[in-house]
Amino acid sequence: xxxxxxxxxxxxxxxxxxxxxxxxxxxxxxxxxxxxxxxxxxxxxxxxxxxxxxxxxxxxxxxxxxxxxxxxxxxxxxxxxxxxxxxxxxxxxxxxxxxxxxxxxxxxxxxxxxxxxxxxxxxxxxxxxxxxxxxxxxxxxxx
Amino acid sequence: xxxxxxxxxxxxxxxxxxxxxxxxxxxxxxxxxxxxxxxxxxxxxxxxxxxxxxxxxxxxxxxxxxxxxxxxxxxxxxxxxxxxxxxxxxxxxxxxxxxxxxxxxxxxxxxxxxxxxxxxxxxxxxxxxxxxxxxxxxxxxxx
DNA sequence: TCCCTTATTGATAGTTTTTTTCAATAAGGA
DNA sequence: TCCTTATTGAAAAAAACTATCAATAAGGGA
Ligand SMILES: [Zn+2]
Ligand SMILES: [Zn+2]
Ligand SMILES: [Zn+2]
Ligand SMILES: [Zn+2]
Numbered sequence: 001x002x003x004x005x006x007x008x009x010x011x012x013x014x015x016x017x018x019x020x021x022x023x024x025x026x027x028x029x030x031x032x033x034x035x036x037x038x039x040x041x042x043x044x045x046x047x048x049x050x051x052x053x054x055x056x057x058x059x060x061x062x063x064x065x066x067x068x069x070x071x072x073x074x075x076x077x078x079x080x081x082x083x084x085x086x087x088x089x090x091x092x093x094x095x096x097x098x099x100x101x102x103x104x105x106x107x108x109x110x111x112x113x114x115x116x117x118x119x120x121x122x123x124x125x126x127x128x129x130x131x132x133x134x135x136x137x138x139x140x141x142x143x
Numbered sequence: 144x145x146x147x148x149x150x151x152x153x154x155x156x157x158x159x160x161x162x163x164x165x166x167x168x169x170x171x172x173x174x175x176x177x178x179x180x181x182x183x184x185x186x187x188x189x190x191x192x193x194x195x196x197x198x199x200x201x202x203x204x205x206x207x208x209x210x211x212x213x214x215x216x217x218x219x220x221x222x223x224x225x226x227x228x229x230x231x232x233x234x235x236x237x238x239x240x241x242x243x244x245x246x247x248x249x250x251x252x253x254x255x256x257x258x259x260x261x262x263x264x265x266x267x268x269x270x271x272x273x274x275x276x277x278x279x280x281x282x283x284x285x286x
Numbered sequence: 287t288c289c290c291t292t293a294t295t296g297a298t299a300g301t302t303t304t305t306t307t308c309a310a311t312a313a314g315g316a
Numbered sequence: 317t318c319c320t321t322a323t324t325g326a327a328a329a330a331a332a333c334t335a336t337c338a339a340t341a342a343g344g345g346a
Contacts, residue, residue: 014293014342036332050296055333071214071269075332090263099261106253114272118242120233122274126214127250129257131265157313157322179303193325198304218303 004066011064021047022057023066023081031096032070032078070098070128092133094140103127147209154207164190165200166209166224174239175213175221213241213271235276237283246270 004023005015025041026033033041035054042049058079061067068082070089080089080098091098103125111122132140147166148158156162168184169176176184178197185192201222204210211225213232223232223241229249234241254265275283 053295076219090257090261090265101257104253111272114233114244118233119277120274121280122272124273126271128269129265130267131263134262137264196324
């Protein structure tokens with residue numbers, strides 16, 4: 001994400017300090033952050049964002065396609081910054097580290113199959129992979 | 144789902160009236176139901192389940208693989224009864240109707256690709272398709 | 287650069303969702 | 317039928333999320 005400020009502006013929104021802070025925290029984190037986690041991070045870094053602002057900012061960012069909401073096992077709902085377009089994530093179940101990947105032809109085929117089988121017209125999909133990142137794999141092998 | 148009572152018993156749990164009621168409501172519904180929705184349904188049908196019991200029952204059922212938690216746009220977390228094994232759902236975004244589809248080889252190729260690309264070891268995945276069911280498609284065409 | 291309009295913020299309060307607690311109840315084996 | 321103990325559900329607490337509104341600040345225009 002680099003041009004996100006321009007995107008905000010073009011969409012008629014203001015580039016405010018709190019919005020910058022939220023985006024920065026997300027970019028620095030590398031793992032899905034919940035609204036609460038963002039709130040606490042912001043306090044640690046003396047930015048003191050309001051929790052309400054965080055909710056609103058995440059919602060706006062999601063609508064603009066700047067962040068993506070992922071579903072976690074515990075508690076659900078972390079947010080990750082995303083590059084423009086459609087995407088998915090592999091999330092490490094141990095450290096939370098998330099890596100984005102594009103949906104491939106495989107998925108397209110699968111969806112076509114399901115449409116044929118069920119008669120549904122598929123408009124969107126939710127796909128997340130959960131596993132162990134290389135670092136956590138190595139760690140586990142030592143134990 | 145037919146042998147779910149046996150499955151409960153074999154796992155050392157009791158087959159109670161509230162558990163039967165929750166399963167029945169889920170089976171009758173055909174769409175994802177939230178804990179709150181189950182609570183209200185149960186009151187309508189004079190079964191008066193406690194909300195806490197519903198939460199606990201859903202959690203147990205999920206652990207036993209009898210139901211599956213799906214993530215909805217608004218409010219998140221509906222529950223659907225599932226047949227044994229691995230599977231996913233197509234959910235109608237208009238009427239909520241859900242259809243299960245088996246996921247055997249599923250995403251094997253895709254996952255293998257991602258593992259190679261990212262170094263992650265993928266353990267599980269979350270896949271949901273969202274779209275329009277045949278009925279709702281027809282309805283939309285008339286409008 | 288300064289001002290003015292108005293989008294945005296955040297404190298407070300309110301609502302919804304989920305979890306904890308614990309005495310009363312009932313499932314199911316003896 | 318009785319007894320043990322898993323299970324229930326009312327009530328209360330905690331967590332997650334939303335609504336309100338006066339004060340603030342972004343950024344366009346003078
Ligand atoms: Zn969710
Ligand atoms: Zn990891
Ligand atoms: Zn439908
Ligand atoms: Zn699958």
